[in-house]
Amino acid sequence: MLADFLQYDFLRHTFLTGILIGIIAPLLGTFIVVRRLSLIADALSHVTLAGIAFGMMMEKKFAVTFLTPFYSGMAFSVLGSILIEKLRGVYKAYQELAIPIIMSGGVGLSVIFISVADGFNTDLFNYLFGSVSAVSQNDFLLILVISIIIVGVVALFYKELFTLSFDEEHATVSGLHAKRIHLLFIVLTALVIAASIRIVGVLLVSALMTLPVAASMRLAKGFKQMMFLSVIFGELAVMIGLISGYYLSIPPGGTIVMVSIVILLLSIGIKKLRPNLSKVRESE
Amino acid sequence: MTIPVVSMENISFAYEEKTILENVNLEIPRGAFMGLVGPNGGGKTTLIKLILGLQQPNQGSIRILNQPVRQFRNWNKLGFVSQKANAFNRGFPATVFEVVSMGLTAKVGYLKFLTKKHKEKIMQAIDQVGMLEYARENVGNLSGGQQQRVFIARSLVNEPELLILDEPTVGVDQENVKRFYDLLHQLNEERGITLLLVTHDTGIMTEHATDLVCLNKTLHFHGEPEVYTSLSGEDLSRIYGHPVNIVTHNH
Numbered sequence: 001m002l003a004d005f006l007q008y009d010f011l012r013h014t015f016l017t018g019i020l021i022g023i024i025a026p027l028l029g030t031f032i033v034v035r036r037l038s039l040i041a042d043a044l045s046h047v048t049l050a051g052i053a054f055g056m057m058m059e060k061k062f063a064v065t066f067l068t069p070f071y072s073g074m075a076f077s078v079l080g081s082i083l084i085e086k087l088r089g090v091y092k093a094y095q096e097l098a099i100p101i102i103m104s105g106g107v108g109l110s111v112i113f114i115s116v117a118d119g120f121n122t123d124l125f126n127y128l129f130g131s132v133s134a135v136s137q138n139d140f141l142l143i144l145v146i147s148i149i150i151v152g153v154v155a156l157f158y159k160e161l162f163t164l165s166f167d168e169e170h171a172t173v174s175g176l177h178a179k180r181i182h183l184l185f186i187v188l189t190a191l192v193i194a195a196s197i198r199i200v201g202v203l204l205v206s207a208l209m210t211l212p213v214a215a216s217m218r219l220a221k222g223f224k225q226m227m228f229l230s231v232i233f234g235e236l237a238v239m240i241g242l243i244s245g246y247y248l249s250i251p252p253g254g255t256i257v258m259v260s261i262v263i264l265l266l267s268i269g270i271k272k273l274r275p276n277l278s279k280v281r282e283s284e
Numbered sequence: 285m286t287i288p289v290v291s292m293e294n295i296s297f298a299y300e301e302k303t304i305l306e307n308v309n310l311e312i313p314r315g316a317f318m319g320l321v322g323p324n325g326g327g328k329t330t331l332i333k334l335i336l337g338l339q340q341p342n343q344g345s346i347r348i349l350n351q352p353v354r355q356f357r358n359w360n361k362l363g364f365v366s367q368k369a370n371a372f373n374r375g376f377p378a379t380v381f382e383v384v385s386m387g388l389t390a391k392v393g394y395l396k397f398l399t400k401k402h403k404e405k406i407m408q409a410i411d412q413v414g415m416l417e418y419a420r421e422n423v424g425n426l427s428g429g430q431q432q433r434v435f436i437a438r439s440l441v442n443e444p445e446l447l448i449l450d451e452p453t454v455g456v457d458q459e460n461v462k463r464f465y466d467l468l469h470q471l472n473e474e475r476g477i478t479l480l481l482v483t484h485d486t487g488i489m490t491e492h493a494t495d496l497v498c499l500n501k502t503l504h505f506h507g508e509p510e511v512y513t514s515l516s517g518e519d520l521s522r523i524y525g526h527p528v529n530i531v532t533h534n535h
Contacts, residue, residue, distance in 0.1 A: 034376055156395055163389040166376060169366060170438075173336050174390040175359040221422055222379035 004246070010133050011246070013140040014199065018238040018252075020147040021196040021208065026234035027154055028192050029209035030227045031185065033217070035165045040084060040186070041206035043099045044077050044193045046106035049202045051076025051194075052127050053113035060117045069127070070139055074194035080106065081190035085183050130201035130253030132246045143195045150188055161185060162223060199242070201253035208234060211260035215267040233263050286314050287350045289446045289478045290335055295344035297330055304330045306502050308344070312446070312495075317472045317479045319489035319496045319509065326500035328482045332448055335480075336364060349445065360391045363439025363447040365432070367454060367482075374424040380434050381419045384409055387438035409441040410434075413467060429460030433467065440471075446478045447471070453483070465492055486513060 005015045032038060054076065055069030080102055087098035114124065126134050135143075154161065160181050163171045172178050189209075196205045216229030241256030248255070290312040297305040305327045312318055322328050333339040334346060337353050346353040349361060384406045385398060392398060398406075410419050413433040418426060423434055432452050439447055449468075453461045469492050471477045483489065489496055490509040498505035498512065505512055 034373070036373075159385070159389045159392070159398070160394065162378075162382070163386040166378060166383070166386060170364065170386070171389070173338065173359065173362075173364050174387070174442075175357070176390050217375070217377055220377050221420065223377055223382050226377045 002243070005243070009137070010135065013135040013137055014132050015242065017135045017140050017143050017195075018199055018242045019235070020143055021192070021199060022235035022238035023231050024147050024150045024192050025196050025205075025208040026212040026230035027227065028150065028185075028189050029213045029234075030223070030230050031161055031165050032189065033210055033213040034223075038206065038210045039096070039099045039103075041189065041193060041209045043084065043103040043106065044080055044190050045197065045202045045205045046103050046110070047080030048073040048077040048106075048190075048194050048197055048205075049127065050106045050109035050113060052197070052202075053110045053117065053124070056123065057113045057117035069123075070142075070194075070198065073127075073197065074191065076106075077190035077194040078187055081186040082183070085186055126201075126251070127197060128201050128203055128253075129251035130197075130199050130204065130245075130256070132199075132242060132252050134198050139198060143198075146191050146195050150192060153184070153188060157181065157184070199238070199252055200256055201251065204253040204257045207257045207260060208237070211257070211264055212237060215260070215264040218267045218271045233260070237263060288313050289316075289349060290480075291347045292331075292334070293345050295331075295334065295341045295346065297327070297334065297339070297341050297343075299330075303501065305334075305341075305499075308499070308503055310497065310503060310506070312478060312480060314445075314478055315472070315476055315494075317468070317492055317494045318481065319486070319493040320480060320482045320499060321484065321486050321489070321496065322499040322504075328499055329450060331499060332364075332450060332480075332482065335448065336362065360387075360442040361445045363436075363442060363444035363477075365435045365439060365447070365449045365452050367450040367452070376424060378423055379420050380410060380415055380423050380426070380437075381406060383423050383434050384437045384441055387441040391442055405441055409437040412440055412471075413437045427460070429456045429464060432456060432464060436467070436471075444477060446480065448480045448482075450482045451484070452481070453485070461488075468492065 005011045029041075032041060051073035052069040055067055055072030058064040058067055058072070059069070084098045084102050087101060088095040091097045114120065160171075160176055163174075164176060164178055164181055168178060192209070193205050196208060200208050212230045212233035213226070215233050216226045220226035220229050237256050237260040240259045242252050244250075244259075245252035245255040288311040290310070292308055292310045295305055295308040295310075296303070308327075308331070310331075320328055320331070330339065334341055334353075335348065337348075337356065337359070340354075348356045349358070385402075387409070388398065388402055388406070392402065407416070407419065410416055413436050415430060415433055415437065418430065423431060426434065436447070436449075436452075453464055456464060465488060468479060468481070472479050481489075481493070486496070486509070490513050493509045496505065496507065496509040496512045497503060505515070
């Protein structure tokens with residue numbers, strides 16, 4: 001089944017990229033989910049769409065070729081993430097407001113850029129739902145670099161990210177620089193989203209960050225275990241989703257998400273069958 | 285005379301025109317077990333935030349371990365167990381060990397990892413609060429009293445000189461409240477940790493505290509708990525602005 005993926009260059013790049021995003025998306029997703037920021041991924045993916053549309057418009061209307069939609073999407077995503085952090089500071093009591101503001105802004109810009117770039121086309125369809133054939137060698141190399149940076153930063157700042165996610169007040173009292181770490185984290189999130197969009201698509205990228213985590217949360221004891229399980233579930237979903245998407249001629253975004261949902265349902269089922277898996281609430 | 289752990293001189297603090305604290309002078313002597321009582325909105329939480337450096341006074345000076353609070357950097361010498369600790373996200377998948385390890389995050393510092401020695405310290409702190417057998421359990425599955433002890437362990441792992449607790453027994457059942465105070469008593473007596481405890485329960489303070497402070501914008505009382513409970517209802521009504529009943533605990 002894997003033969004085609006090994007034989008054709010474009011498929012090989014897609015496959016290797018899939019392995020990478022199967023690691024980095026759930027890895028950051030664990031922090032996003034426990035910080036109750038699942039919707040931020042959605043907001044950022046829509047900003048990324050605006051960036052992609054911007055890149056397409058520049059290509060078509062102004063013949064600017066050095067700024068491919070992939071790069072401009074990434075740039076927009078990072079800018080959007082910084083804006084979200086700023087907005088969360090402005091609306092301290094209603095931090096979730098940042099999400100609809102950025103999300104609608106992203107969609108609004110996308111509509112404008114898309115119509116200036118003469119409307120819908122196959123390319124855009126690929127960006128929305130993912131594609132098995134969209135990853136070029138350059139894209140792959142950039143995603144490889146991003147993945148190395150992300151895994152490295154998460155490893156180096158693991159205890160800070162973990163401490164802040166659990167109890168921000170305590171972390172700040174003990175002297176952590178909450179703001180800087182948040183900013184670092186959200187910029188990483190933006191990079192992961194931009195990197196994943198080629199394969200899963202704008203509309204479904206947040207699922208890859210949250211569904212594997214939702215599944216492992218049911219089963220794991222402790223945070224590290226949850227992280228580990230999330231990555232395994234993420235990899236499973238990407239691999240099965242990519243291969244089945246290719247053979248069934250369905251955009252991989254759809255198949256990857258459906259595999260994730262099956263894994264999620266299984267994990268809920270397992271927990272139901274073994275309800276005592278992690279209950280210890282004994283008397284003191 | 286030994287240097288007090290905290291000394292506040294002439295502290296005033298206002299929040300958007302509303303005066304919360306006015307001319308507060310307070311010293312927390314080393315080794316004290318100080319209870320902080322007072323009506324809601326009387327400034328108890330603000331006082332703690334000032335000590336923790338989370339807010340700056342409009343007037344007056346605060347010294348922590350003989351250093352002005354603005355220059356104080358050794359924050360891990362101050363442990364803090366908040367009221368909200370009990371209202372944390374119960375679904376958060378962290379083991380007792382992981383929660384306690386967070387106490388060391390700032391101390392260990394950026395770009396460094398926990399060593400074997402740190403891990404031993406974490407286990408010691410868990411042992412001190414009697415939670416060793418739960419070290420690998422998810423903290424969300426424990427009872428309220430057990431969780432509160434885990435949060436104390438998170439502070440203990442830094443070997444703090446002062447432990448501040450903001451109404452730590454809210455939501456803990458009566459039986460375990462007693463065990464909780466026994467633990468605090470032990471930390472105070474045996475390990476010499478200075479305690480500052482915000483509470484509504486003046487009755488239980490008479491049993492454990494060495495000092496009792498009553499705060500309502502200004503300091504209304506600072507002395508031994510026995511003296512406070514012997515105050516007449518009239519005196520207390522004056523402090524609280526409404527009639528007060530003291531519930532005594534006879535253990």
